[in-house]
Structures are given as C-alpha cells and as structure tokens.
Amino acid sequence: MELTTVRWLASPEGHAALHDLPDYTEGDAVTQATRLRGTGLSPDQVSALLTQKRLQGRARDKFGDFAEGMLFTPDGLEQSSRLEVAATHAGRYAAASLATVHDLGCGIGSDAMAMSALGVTVHGVDADPLTAAIADVNLRPWPDSRARTGVAEDFDAPVDPLHSRAGVWLDPARRTPGVTDRSGRTRRVFRLDEISPSWDFVLSVARDVPATGAKLSPSLPHDIPPLGTEAQWTSWQGTVLECAVWWGPLVKEAGRSARVLRKGAPPVEVDQRTCEDDPAAAGSIDDIGRWLYEGDRAVNRAGLIGTVTGAVSGMELEAGLGYVTSDLALDLGHARRFEVLEAMPFSVKGLRSWLRQRNITGLTVKKRGIRLDEDQLRKQLRIGRDAGSGESATIVLTRVAGAQTVLVVRPPDS
Secondary structure, eight states: OHHHHHHHHEEEEEHHHHHHOOOOOGGHHHHHHHHHHEEEEEEEHHHHHHHHHHHHHHHHHHHHHHGGGGOHHHHHHHOOOOOOHHHHHHHHHTTTOOOOEETOOOTSSHHHHHHHTEEEEEEEEESSSSHHHHHHHHTTSOOOOOOOOGGGGGOOOOOOOOTTTTEEOOOOEEEEEEETTTTSHHHHHOOOOGSOOOOHHHHHHHHHHHHHEEOOTTTOOOOOOOOTEEEEEEEEETEEEEEEEEOOOGOSSSSSEEEEEEEOOOOOEEEGOOOOOOOOOSGGGOOHHHEEEEEOOHHHHHTTTTTHHHTOEESSSSSSSSEEEEEEOBBBEEEEEEEHHHHHHEEEEHHHHHHTTTTTEEEEEESSOOOHHHHHHHHTTTTTTSSSSSSSEEEEEEEEETTEEEEEEEEEOO
C-alpha cells in the first residue's frame, strides 16, 4: 500500500467507502472487488479497501469495536498491544500526571491511542513511513496527538522532563525486517542484543527521562532490569505477551511483578512482596494434596510462583514447573485450581490400563516438564481427542521430585 492510498483511506470518500463495506469473506471478495471497480475506484483503492476490511475483522479480537475506526498493516496488527494491555500501559502514564509522552516506535498507534484517551498528548515516531502514516490516521480523534516518520535514536530528551511532565514509551522492534517464518510472518528475535533500538539506547533514555517505560520480550531474564525498576510480565487468557520495564514515577513496586488479564474478569497483579523466596517442593508423589494449582504463565515467567504457595500454604510439585499442591481450597486470580482425583507414576502401559478399567474414551491432556508427542501418546493409549461412548477425563503429565507423574484432575469449570 502506498502513502497516497493511506491518505485516500483517511479522506471522507475513503472513510465512507470502508465504512459501507460488509464484513470481509473470501467467497465474496471477487464480487465486492468488481462492484467497487464499477464505482470508478482504482485497483489500488479497491485492494486497500478489501485488505483493510479483512484486517478489521481480525482486529476485533484485539480492539473490539475500536477496530472499525482504525487502519492496519498485517505486521502492525500482529505486533500491536491489544486494547486491555495498552490500557495498562496508558494507566501508568496517566497516574503519574504526565502531560506528554514520546512514543518511540509507535507502530500503528495502539498504545498512543490508549494514552491519548486518558488525556496524555502523544508524539509518536516510527521508522516505517507507511506505519507512521497509519498511526497518525488512528490518532485523528485526539488532534493534539500525532505520529510521524522518524527513528527513536534521533530523540532529543526534554531539557527538564520533570517540569515539563514528559515521559517516554519505547517498543523496540523484536522482529527482523524482510525475514519471514514458515507462516509468512516477520521472524521474531528473542535476544536482548538484537532489538532495535538497542537496550543501551533504552537505558540512556531512561537516564535522561525518569518517566520511561519499555515493552520487551516475555523471555527477558530476571537479572536484566536495573535496580529500582519494575519488570512486569503480562498475560492475556493464559498467554504471556510481554515484559514491560518501568522507571521512575511509573514504578508501582520495584522488582518483579505479574499482571494477569482474562476476559470478563478484573485484572490481577502480584509482586515480590507476597512471594515466598524459596517455596518448598514435594519430596514424592505421597506429598500431593487434594488440590492442584496451575500458576498463570505470567506468574511463572516473573518467578513469582511463591505467591501461590504462600497463599495456599502449599508446595511446588517440582521447582520451576508452576504447579502447586495443597489441601487448602482457595480461588486465586493468578492460578487455576484443579481437584486431584488420582496420582500415579507415569507409564503408557499403566495409564492405558487405568483408562480402560474406567471406560474413559475422551481425554484432555495437560503437560509441563515432560516432552512427548501428544498425538503419539493418544495412539499408544488407543484413545482419540474427542469423547467416544465412554467417560471423559483430564490428566496432567508432569514431574514430582524428578519422577514423571500423571495426575487425574477435575477442572474448575466441570
């Protein structure tokens, strides 16, 4: 898509044409393209309209109804902060009473939009001219906030950021431009020394502007964030999306924290203040209690499983796996609770016999700490993915004190 096409999409004519299009479907695309060409639109304009309608449909999961008023690029949509996470970022800047935030690497503008909606003026820059133009279109409801083409490294820190109430938000690129994976998506990078702008640049900005935040990979090691900062791992529906590092007035509690976001539930945050430093671990299968707690993956990434063991007076099945056993039943926002029905050493032959004796033909398999091919296991167990004529069961394949173990559990919603 060319910049001239983005400007046309942002014009009253282009906006109206996009608004009037029905939801995109592959089967109807040719018919819609023919109809649009018949109205006098150019091939580029028709292609852009259908592409935007297709991306808007995909964006509803991230942005809800806001997607209808936004423009996207495929990579920009995939890499953007979803609405709930962007609101989390924006809330820190608004709570710090900042007047202006410099969004260095603004992408399509999802974080800038969330900040602007809370009354913060955002100056966004992105190295890609097309992405910057789309971000500027997405910021139209807030005339004081703008996005332009530029690189983060050209940022000049305010002379007195405290007096000017200015902050910085950085979202370093964690993908390799022009290099795609097998699915056609831009290849991710996971090493801190591969991000752009560099980690050294992020640190230099934080030294100049106390109110700085940076969005980094969820695989960020615990020993990387400087002392005095807060590193917060955030998950959505059990998937860890990011680790954001916060400096200065944006810090709520220095150290590591986790924020758990789930649809239809209030956010849950835990940090090191309520975390056991060295949680106890089960010594054998005999130590498994009535309840199994599965820590949210953000909690595990943040190294805060001790917030679960401490809350339920429990112990880990094995250090680092994120499973906690206890005889105490509590509802926790940062861990799921399962009732343990059976615990036994794991072997294919033993598990197959156990399932056959109970006429179990439908099986849900959860695993942590054991590497195996689930499809191959199902063949060995002679059981399918869908329930047959018999009963259904949920099993957890994991380790207890180094020994491979299978737990038969009852999920909380069954």
